Amino acid sequence: MYTQHFGLHEAPFGITPNPAFFYSGNARGEILSALLYAVTHGEGIVKVTGEVGCGKTMLCRMLEARLPHGVDVLYLVNPTLCPQEVLHAIAAELGLATGGRRSDEVVRALQAELIARHAAGRRVVLLVEEAQAMPLETLEEIRLLTNLETASSKLLQIVLFGQPELDEHLSLPRMRQLRERITHSFDVPPMPRDQIPFFLSHRLRAAGYRGPELFSQGAVRLIARGSQGIVRRINVLADKALMAAFVDDLPYVNSTHVRQAIEDSRYSCAVVPGNRSMIVFDRFLATCFRRRST
Structure with a gap:
């Protein structure tokens, strides 16, 4: 679409x-x-917490990419599993066949596999996304997995990624044991206004852009205001604004283009959820192409 127009090798x-x-x-x-x-x-x-769209999943992907070769990474992406299901899901990530086994048998199989990997000099890390949506009983089952250990070290390292509601769950008296097992907590902040120009420039350069500043100062201010510092919103607004500039056959993005993107995205009230945002974006694209063809 607009990539060739702006000298990009991919959408930024x-x-x-x-x-x-x-x-x-x-x-x-x-x-x-x-x-x-x-x-x-x-x-x-x-534990890693942050608002919807603040960049937790990006940090999760970067963590996996930067971990040393001796670390085996397991993913738990379905937060709605019950305690028994989560054990089978983790076992499946380890390549274990657990069909028909009781929960205690699955735990023993997990422990045996983790001990074998530890003896081979490997560490195992479980990355749990959307942990705020996990039933409390399942969170407690995951906490119990930290009891799997040798005489000198834990066999399974766990990283929970979740929205602020995760902290609300952990503050409950019944979750005290899990809360006390958390040794490191990180909060991913929104993007402050003065960082947004650098963020936009960084992504443009990563996509191959080599020209002058593409977003005007007014455009950046509107993106900052419309996104409220939420990275996913910044990306959506910037992408739509680039499309609007392409339709106008301009080599830069101005305030008018961002206003069009904000109006279409409806971020002034709330984040547009999953499928609806795609429908809105499809309508925006159709409008842009009608304008370009006239």
């Missing part, structure tokens, strides 16, 4: 987390470094 503001576009400013780089240290040296549970 996709909402799918791509490590090639990781921006280390606004504490992201420091959080990643601290996560790497906590995972490779710690023995407790690590």
Whole structure:
């Protein structure tokens, strides 16, 4: 669409987390470094929280990409599993066949596999996304997995990624044991207004842009106001604004283009959820192409 127009080799503001576009400013780089240290040296549970769209999944992908070769990474992406299901899901990530086994048998199989990997000099890390949506009983089952250990070290390192509601769950009296197992906690902040120009420039350069500043100062101010510092919103607004500039056959993005993007995205009231945002974006694209063809 607009990539050739702006001299890009790919779209710079996709909402799918791509490590090639990781921006280390606004504490992201420091959080990643601290996560790497906590995972490779710690023995407790690590927690990462932040608002919807703030960049937690990007940090999760970057953590996986930066972990040393001797670390095996397991993913738990379905937060709605019951305690029995979560054990089978983790076992499946380890390549274990657990069909028809009782929960205690699955735990023994997990322990045997983790001991074998530990003896081979490997560490195992479980990355749990959307942990705020996990039933409390399942969170407690995951906490019990930290009891799997040798005489000197834990066999499984756990990192919980979740929205602020996760902290609300952990504050409940019944979750005290899990809360006390958390040795490192990180909060991913919104992007402050003064960082947004650098964020936009970083992603444009990562996508191959080599020209002058593409977004006007007014455009950046509107993106900051319309996104409220939420990275996913910044990406959506910037992407739509680029499309609007392309339709106008301009080599830059101005305030008018961002206003069109904000009006279409409806971020003044709330974040547009999943499928609806795609429908809105499809309508925006159709409008842009009608304008370009006239």
